[in-house]
Amino acid sequence: MKRTNHNNGDHFDPKGKQPTEHTIKKWQNAKHTMAFEDKQDFIEMKKGFIKAPDYRVIKDANGKVVWDMEQYEFLFNIKEYKSIHPSLQRQAMLNMNYGLYEVAKDNIYQVRGFDLANITFIKGKTGWIVFDPLTCTETAKAAYELFKEALIEMGKIDDANRKVKAVIYSHSHADHFGGVKGVITPEDAKNGNVEVIAPKGFLEHAISENVHAGNAMSRRMFMQYGLMLDAHPCGHVDQAIGKNTATGELGLIEPNVEIVDDYETRDVDGIEMIFQNTPGTEAPAEMNTYIPHLKAFWAAENIVATIHNIYTLRGALVRDALLWSKKINEALYEFGQKSNVMFTAHSWPRWTTRRIQEVMKDQRDMYANLNNGVLHLANKGVTINEIHNEYKIPETLEDKWHTRSYHGSVKHNSRAVINRYLGYWDANPATLIPLSPYETAPLYVDMMGGSTPIIYKAKELYRDGQYLMAVEILNKLAYARPENQEAKDLLADCYEQIGYQQESTSLRNSFLAGANELRNRVPKLAALKKSGLDMVDSMTTELWLEYIGIKVDNNKAKGLKFIINLTTEEEYPPGLTDELNIKVESLVAEMSNSTFTVINGYQHNECDLKLVVKRKDIVEVMKGETTMTELIEDCKAEATVNPESEYDDPIDIINDLESTLVNFRLGFEILPGTKAFPNIEEVNQTKPLQVDIPSVLGSLQVLRNDISTNIKESETAVNHNILN
Ligand SMILES: [Zn+2]
Numbered sequence: 150m151k152r153t154n155h156n157n158g159d160h161f162d163p164k165g166k167q168p169t170e171h172t173i174k175k176w177q178n179a180k181h182t183m184a185f186e187d188k189q190d191f192i193e194m195k196k197g198f199i200k201a202p203d204y205r206v207i208k209d210a211n212g213k214v215v216w217d218m219e220q221y222e223f224l225f226n227i228k229e230y231k232s233i234h235p236s237l238q239r240q241a242m243l244n245m246n247y248g249l250y251e252v253a254k255d256n257i258y259q260v261r262g263f264d265l266a267n268i269t270f271i272k273g274k275t276g277w278i279v280f281d282p283l284t285c286t287e288t289a290k291a292a293y294e295l296f297k298e299a300l301i302e303m304g305k306i307d308d309a310n311r312k313v314k315a316v317i318y319s320h321s322h323a324d325h326f327g328g329v330k331g332v333i334t335p336e337d338a339k340n341g342n343v344e345v346i347a348p349k350g351f352l353e354h355a356i357s358e359n360v361h362a363g364n365a366m367s368r369r370m371f372m373q374y375g376l377m378l379d380a381h382p383c384g385h386v387d388q389a390i391g392k393n394t395a396t397g398e399l400g401l402i403e404p405n406v407e408i409v410d411d412y413e414t415r416d417v418d419g420i421e422m423i424f425q426n427t428p429g430t431e432a433p434a435e436m437n438t439y440i441p442h443l444k445a446f447w448a449a450e451n452i453v454a455t456i457h458n459i460y461t462l463r464g465a466l467v468r469d470a471l472l473w474s475k476k477i478n479e480a481l482y483e484f485g486q487k488s489n490v491m492f493t494a495h496s497w498p499r500w501t502t503r504r505i506q507e508v509m510k511d512q513r514d515m516y517a518n519l520n521n522g523v524l525h526l527a528n529k530g531v532t533i534n535e536i537h538n539e540y541k542i543p544e545t546l547e548d549k550w551h552t553r554s555y556h557g558s559v560k561h562n563s564r565a566v567i568n569r570y571l572g573y574w575d576a577n578p579a580t581l582i583p584l585s586p587y588e589t590a591p592l593y594v595d596m597m598g599g600s601t602p603i604i605y606k607a608k609e610l611y612r613d614g615q616y617l618m619a620v621e622i623l624n625k626l627a628y629a630r631p632e633n634q635e636a637k638d639l640l641a642d643c644y645e646q647i648g649y650q651q652e653s654t655s656l657r658n659s660f661l662a663g664a665n666e667l668r669n670r671v672p673k674l675a676a677l678k679k680s681g682l683d684m685v686d687s688m689t690t691e692l693w694l695e696y697i698g699i700k701v702d703n704n705k706a707k708g709l710k711f712i713i714n715l716t717t718e719e720e721y722p723p724g725l726t727d728e729l730n731i732k733v734e735s736l737v738a739e740m741s742n743s744t745f746t747v748i749n750g751y752q753h754n755e756c757d758l759k760l761v762v763k764r765k766d767i768v769e770v771m772k773g774e775t776t777m778t779e780l781i782e783d784c785k786a787e788a789t790v791n792p793e794s795e796y797d798d799p800i801d802i803i804n805d806l807e808s809t810l811v812n813f814r815l816g817f818e819i820l821p822g823t824k825a826f827p828n829i830e831e832v833n834q835t836k837p838l839q840v841d842i843p844s845v846l847g848s849l850q851v852l853r854n855d856i857s858t859n860i861k862e863s864e865t866a867v868n869h870n871i872l873n
Contacts, residue, residue: 171614201248215397274419276314285397289331375658460565590628631822719764773839
C-alpha cells in the first residue's frame with residue numbers, strides 16, 4: 150500500500166499535517182494519566198514464544214504481497230508518535246507479536262501476526278485440530294508451515310508428521326474461515342477424513358450477513374479499516390484486534406458437523422471438547438469451546454483485548470451488548486472458574502484462573518454497563534445525539550487495558566445501544582424528516598455570509614483546537630460548495646487532528662480516511678473475480694434472488710408483470726450406496742409494482758415462465774460464468790412459457806428482468822465533492838444476474854489515483870470480505 154512520491158517527508162500525503170499543539174497536549178495528558186506501568190499484557194503477549202520466520206511479508210503464487218508486517222516496523226523505533234494516541238500506540242505494539250507461540254505445553258500452539266486473527270493448533274489423539282484458519286489460503290499455509298518447521302526444529306518429528314484431523318470455525322466472519330484451504334483440501338472434508346465443525350447457523354450467516362447491503366458495507370470498509378491509508382505514523386497504525394486485513398485468496402469449505410445445542414460435548418480426534426453456542430454476540434453464529442483435559446477455555450472472539458463493536462462502522466445490524474455480557478457470564482460460571490488458560494481468536498492468551506476471571510468479569514461488566522448505563526441515561530431523556538458525550542464507563546473499568554476503546558469505542562457503541570432499543574430518532578420533530586444536507590447547506594452558507602467568513606472562522610477554530618466546532622461549519626460549506634477545494638482541505642485538516650486524537654482504530658481510520666478522500670478524492674475500484682468464489686457456491690438460490698430484487702431499479706421496472714416458477718435440482722453425493730440423491734427446491738419469483746419478490750417452497754398455478762435448472766448451472770450464472778439466456782439457448786435450462794401468458798418467448802422474460810437491474814458502483818461518493826476524477830471510470834463488467842458484491846467475491850482491485858491532476862495509478866489488492 151505504499152506510495153512512492155512522498156513530498157512531505159513526515160507524512161505520506163503532501164497535503165498532510167503533523168499533530169498540532171492541541172493534539173500534542175491531549176497526547177501528553179493521556180500519556181501522564183494512563184497506567185502505562187502495568188505491563189501484564191506485554192508479559193502475556195510474549196509468553197511461550199517459540200520462533201518467528203525470517204520473512205515479514207507473505208506473497209501469493211504470483212508474487213503479490215498479501216500480508217505485510219514490515220510496513221509497521223516504524224513502531225519499533227521506540228519513538229513516541231504524537232500523531233498516535235499513546236494508548237493506541239501501546240496496542241499497536243502489542244499487535245506486533247509475530248510468529249509461533251506455545252499456549253499450553255506440548256498441546257496448544259498459536260501463530261499470531263500472520264493475519265488479522267490467530268490460527269491455533271491443538272493436539273488431538275492422532276493429529277492436529279485447527280481453530281480458525283485465518284482469512285486467506287496464503288497466510289494460513291505460511292502459518293501451518295512455520296508450525297511444522299518449528300516442531301521439526303524442536304525434535305518433535307512425530308508431531309510434525311501428524312495430519313490435520315479437524316478444523317473448527319468459531320464464527321461466521323471471514324477472518325476465521327477464509328484460509329481453510331491452506332490447512333486442508335475440500336476432499337478431506339468431503340470424504341470425512343477431516344471434521345469441519347461450526348456453530349449453529351454458520352454457513353447461512355457466513356454468506357448472508359454481507360449480501361443485502363453488501364456494496365454499501367464494502368464502501369464503508371474504506372472508512373473503518375482505512376484501506377487507502379499508508380502504514381505510517383500519520384496513517385494506518387493498527388487494527389485493534391490485529392495488525393490489518395490480509396488480501397489473498399479467500400476460500401470456504403462447508404462444515405460437515407454443526408453444533409446445534411446450547412452446550413454440546415463431542416469427541417474431536419479423541420479429545421473431549423465442550424462447545425457453547427453464543428449466537429447473537431460478536432457474530433450471529435459463534436461458539437466458545439472448553440477442553441477439559443487441558444483446562445483450556447477458547448473464548449472465540451467474544452473476549453478480546455479491547456471493547457468490541459456493538460456497532461461496527463462498516464455497517465451491520467447493531468449487536469446486543471446485554472446478551473453478549475450474559476454469554477460471557479455463563480462461560481465464566483461454566484468454564485472460567487476452572488480454566489488455567491484462556492485463548493482467543495484475536496489478541497493473546499491469559500493464564501491463571503485469577504487472571505482469566507479478572508478479564509472475563511471486566512469484559513462482562515463492560516458490555517453490561519454499556520447496555521445498562523446507556524439505557525439508564527436514555528430513560529432520563531438523553532438522546533442518541535448526546536449519549537456519546539454523556540455516557541462514561543466506570544473508572545474501575547477505564548483503568549483496565551483490556552476494556553479500552555481500540556476496536557469498538559465507548560463513544561460509537563453508546564449510540565448503538567440507543568439505536569438498538571429506540572431507533573435513530575431522538576424524538577425531536579426537527580430531526581424526523583429533515584431536508585437533505587445538499588438542500589439545506591446553501592441556506593446556512595448564505596446566512597453566514599458566504600465562503601470567506603466561514604473559512605476565516607474555521608481557521609480560527611482550528612488554531613484554537615476546536616476541531617469538531619470547525620467541522621460543523623466547514624461541512625456545511627463543503628455541501629454548499631462541493632467544488633471549493635480550500636474548504637475541503639481545511640475540513641480534511643480538522644478530520645486529521647480528530648483522527649490523531651482517537652484511541653480507537655475504527656474512529657481514527659474513519660477520520661483519517663475522510664481527510665484522505667477530501668484531499669485526493671475517491672479511488673478507482675474494481676472487483677477481482679478470482680477470489681472468494683467458494684462463497685458463491687454456498688449462497689442459496691433464495692438469497693441470490695433476494696439480492697436481484699435489490700438490484701431492480703423501480704423506474705426501469707415500471708409496468709412490468711411476470712411470474713417465474715423456478716425449480717432447481719442438485720445432485721448430492723451418495724452415502725454408502727451408489728445412488729445419487731436429488732435435492733429439489735421450488736421457488737416463485739414475481740415482478741409486480743416494480744417489485745421483485747421471492748418465495749421458497751411454493752409454485753404458482755399460472756406462472757408466465759416455468760424454469761427447471763440444475764443448481765450447479767444457477768451457480769455458474771451467479772458467478773458470471775454463463776447467463777440464464779445461454780442456459781436456455783443451450784437447453785441446459787428447461788424453459789416453458791404458459792400459453793395464457795402475454796409473453797411468447799422465455800428469453801423475453803429474462804431480458805425484461807435483466808433490463809431492470811443495475812450494477813452497483815463501489816466507488817460512490819460519500820463526502821461532498823470527492824467523486825473520482827472524471828477521466829477515471831470505475832471498472833464494472835459484471836453481468837446483470839451475477840453476484841457482484843465485492844464483500845462476497847472476496848477481493849477488490851483498487852487503482853489509486855494519485856494527488857492532483859497528475860494521475861498515476863497503482864494497483865492495490867484489498868481483501869474485501871467483511872470482518873468483525
Ligand atoms: Zn475476527
